[in-house]
Amino acid sequence: MTQTETQTDAKIRAVAPGVYQLFLPLPMRPSIVNVYLVRDNDEWALIDTGMHTADSIATLKSALRAVGCQPTSIRTLISTHHHADHFGTSQTYQELTGAEVYLNELELSRVERLQSTERHPEAFAFFQQHGIPLDSPEQLPTPGSFYGSRYMPAKPDHFIRDGESLYVGKRELRVVWTPGHTQGHCCIYLPEDKVMIVGDHLLPKITPHVGVYHAGPDNPLRDFLDSQEKIQGFDVELVLPAHGGVFKDHRYRAKQIIQHHRYRLDEMYDLIRGHAHSAYEVASKVFDLNADLPIFHMFAATFETLAHLHLLMYDGKVKRVEDEPTTRFIA
């Protein structure tokens, strides 16, 4: 066996009968995304795509060879959500396989936004409004220039809806809408096998980012926590996440994630009791932000904090104080 073959073998493995996990490299952290193949006889489906890099495409192609899957026998390509590591290679694989591409419709406007190289003055104003120290819009890279050729999304052929079933041969793939990490995020449930492909919704080691963004939903953390409750209603024996190893107890992990956010909500509530803070000011304390951290870390921390503050506000526990140009929150 040559060295490349050995490496290929390590990049794909069967995790359930006719269900394969592929490890695709990412040029950033987390450094691997898992995508999944589901087969019934000679018909296959691919769930998620990895990012559009030469390395990732070569890894997927050799994994297909290793498992005896002809690209053209992949008839269905489903992405759990629009992010670059899940939908970024969909155009290339649509062309390679001729598969029908499925995505939730709520993801579509975000796909366009992720490709945009235009600067949106409202986005810059939103960053300033929440206290992020930025002097000029030029300090903000546009998503399009950040991802560049690493994001090559297909035009979806179909929109997937909650509760809908797709079929690979006779195998049922049921769509479970789990908004929160993104508005149109969906998990894919295989009811006969009690297997759930969960995308970024239910990760074993990390909690997925949930943030409030300009022109995005106002209370995504409420959606996310509701989706953690929703997922517990399914009978699942094996959870297949997009990052990290497969695991068994989806209810235990969903409860842990809910608990994590409850703790964060309490922590932030205490900080703003009697003292109005901007989202950035709260984030600085909770996440120990400092000038040495990459700018994206600061953005993610601030908008994740804002998601918590909005949930508290919609629950009537916190008030928003407009102090032009800055928005602050007080308990």
Ligand SMILES: [Zn+2]
């Ligand atoms: Zn994601």
